[in-house]
Amino acid sequence: MIKDSYSSDSELIAGILNDSEDALRQLYKQHFPSILQFVLNNNGDEDDAKDIYQEAIIVLYDKIKAGSFELNSKLKTFIYSVCRRLWLKRLKLMSRSAGSVTDFQEFLPIEEDLERHEEKDAQLNLMEGALSKLGEPCKTIIEDYYLHNQSMQDIAEKFGYTNAENAKNQKYKCLMRLKKIFFQSNSKTEEVYVRRS
Amino acid sequence: MYGDLNLSNEIERYLKGEMTEAERKHFDSLREADADLDHKVVEQEQFMGKLRAVANRRTLKAQLNEFHAELNIEQISSEVKPKEAKVIQLFRKYTSNIAVAASVAILTIFGTLFVTNPGKQNSTYSALRRDMESIKRSQNALIRNINSTKSHSKMPSAPGTFGGTSFVLSSDGFLITNYHVINGADSIYIQNEKGDAFKVKTVYSDPVFDLAVLKIDDPTFKSFGSLPYTFKKSKSDLGEEVFTLGFPRDEMVYGKGYLSSATGFGGDTIAYQVSIPANPGNSGGPVVDSKGNVVGVISGKQTLTEGATFAVRSQSILKFINSIPQDSLKDKITVNKKNTLSGLPRTQQIKKLQDYVFMVKVYN
Numbered sequence: 001m002i003k004d005s006y007s008s009d010s011e012l013i014a015g016i017l018n019d020s021e022d023a024l025r026q027l028y029k030q031h032f033p034s035i036l037q038f039v040l041n042n043n044g045d046e047d048d049a050k051d052i053y054q055e056a057i058i059v060l061y062d063k064i065k066a067g068s069f070e071l072n073s074k075l076k077t078f079i080y081s082v083c084r085r086l087w088l089k090r091l092k093l094m095s096r097s098a099g100s101v102t103d104f105q106e107f108l109p110i111e112e113d114l115e116r117h118e119e120k121d122a123q124l125n126l127m128e129g130a131l132s133k134l135g136e137p138c139k140t141i142i143e144d145y146y147l148h149n150q151s152m153q154d155i156a157e158k159f160g161y162t163n164a165e166n167a168k169n170q171k172y173k174c175l176m177r178l179k180k181i182f183f184q185s186n187s188k189t190e191e192v193y194v195r196r197s
Numbered sequence: 198m199y200g201d202l203n204l205s206n207e208i209e210r211y212l213k214g215e216m217t218e219a220e221r222k223h224f225d226s227l228r229e230a231d232a233d234l235d236h237k238v239v240e241q242e243q244f245m246g247k248l249r250a251v252a253n254r255r256t257l258k259a260q261l262n263e264f265h266a267e268l269n270i271e272q273i274s275s276e277v278k279p280k281e282a283k284v285i286q287l288f289r290k291y292t293s294n295i296a297v298a299a300s301v302a303i304l305t306i307f308g309t310l311f312v313t314n315p316g317k318q319n320s321t322y323s324a325l326r327r328d329m330e331s332i333k334r335s336q337n338a339l340i341r342n343i344n345s346t347k348s349h350s351k352m353p354s355a356p357g358t359f360g361g362t363s364f365v366l367s368s369d370g371f372l373i374t375n376y377h378v379i380n381g382a383d384s385i386y387i388q389n390e391k392g393d394a395f396k397v398k399t400v401y402s403d404p405v406f407d408l409a410v411l412k413i414d415d416p417t418f419k420s421f422g423s424l425p426y427t428f429k430k431s432k433s434d435l436g437e438e439v440f441t442l443g444f445p446r447d448e449m450v451y452g453k454g455y456l457s458s459a460t461g462f463g464g465d466t467i468a469y470q471v472s473i474p475a476n477p478g479n480s481g482g483p484v485v486d487s488k489g490n491v492v493g494v495i496s497g498k499q500t501l502t503e504g505a506t507f508a509v510r511s512q513s514i515l516k517f518i519n520s521i522p523q524d525s526l527k528d529k530i531t532v533n534k535k536n537t538l539s540g541l542p543r544t545q546q547i548k549k550l551q552d553y554v555f556m557v558k559v560y561n
Contacts, residue, residue: 021260024260024264025264025267028261028264028265029264029267029268032265032268032273033273033276033277034277036270036273036274036277037277040274040277040278041277046270046274050265054258054261054262054265057261058254058257058258058261061257120250123247123250124250124251124254127247127248127250127251128251131251142248146245146248146249146252147248147249147251147252147255148252168202168206169202172201172202172205172206175205179244182244182247
């Protein structure tokens, strides 16, 4: 049995704000069963439940971290509302249902939060896409330096550069290339938005 | 001052806080003096922020997956599995009992029916949608093959499986018909007396009102122009003279009658009873009063009772249009408010009206 060390929603939120892994773990484990129940009862399987649940946790996590989460409702209700909306959207995509689901609890309108989340996701995907297009060894160098915060010295050794200066030179070229790819794809998506509206 | 590479390195050191106090002060003053440099710093800062966001998201996802792996999914899902499982278990257990009970029930029903065999049959409601299949077969020999002589490229070659009537709601391409006409449709086409044919799609339908809104989905369609009729907002009186146009056959048919009761089948307050000849295919046709106001939509009739046709009231139509959720519609349906039919003789009214009444062909 997992010991619940955070007894209220506000304590959980404070824990997450302090980067406590335990708080996040407890939050994750606490609410998964109700979402699994919701998805299983609405034409989904365990993997679907995992996907939308994790997305909802990310929405909540980002919202807490951004400091814009106000505890007007229970965390449970917020998570359920996000999952419900995400699941409806997915059902619509798969056209498995005419847009109605069996509900297990009350829910809130969370359109704005999801919009913000989708915007952020799009940006992240753009960067992920640019990184994957970058090719080796640039991708690893950039990830090691900027994402994993490794020192130039370690990177130089890992890639067999004679000194850190050479590695810096290489990293600079890689960064320029990444920027180019990123801003190109960024302007492309913006064009698409303009054309659509 | 710096080369590109060095500049970039310096900016990074500055942003990462790796500079000494003195270097930092120097760099700040450079930044203030050089707008171009300042711009580069801001850009680099934002870009690094984006990279950091990717890193954070990756860490978070890995963490969540780790938590997920710690869960005992099987146990949880067995606890929350849909309740149907239980029903099936119960069903299996009691199959034999159910079978005995069911056969007794069936025997009782048929026994009772046989003993008390009613001399008269109960009249029921029948929706007036036309089943094209039966007509097609009976008239097979008489059908002109329109497709070989004229090129109707827009329409599928086979005749529709069901037919009904529909009329224009607003000039920008919205039409109204009965829910039961388009229910279960794969594709829907409409055609009027002039031969204008369009593909349409269902925008919204409601089985309670038995109404559906169609929208023309055809690039060649522009506008219907201004409509000659309006929708009556108030209740109509008994004895009010009304007429309808519809497509019980492939030609438009005019029917005349009067409002005979204020409620529909079984006291249904959504509808009127109209004494008007109506046949399968009339469903969805407008019921128009002598002044040119639409007072209802033909929806069905009572079998075995002569002249009892039912029409959904115009107030119900307006209520139905207002109940359409905003997200089903791109733009609001605005119902016409100017009537140009009033005072005209009937033949002129029909002439003006007939371009706005369409035959609905439903394919499924």
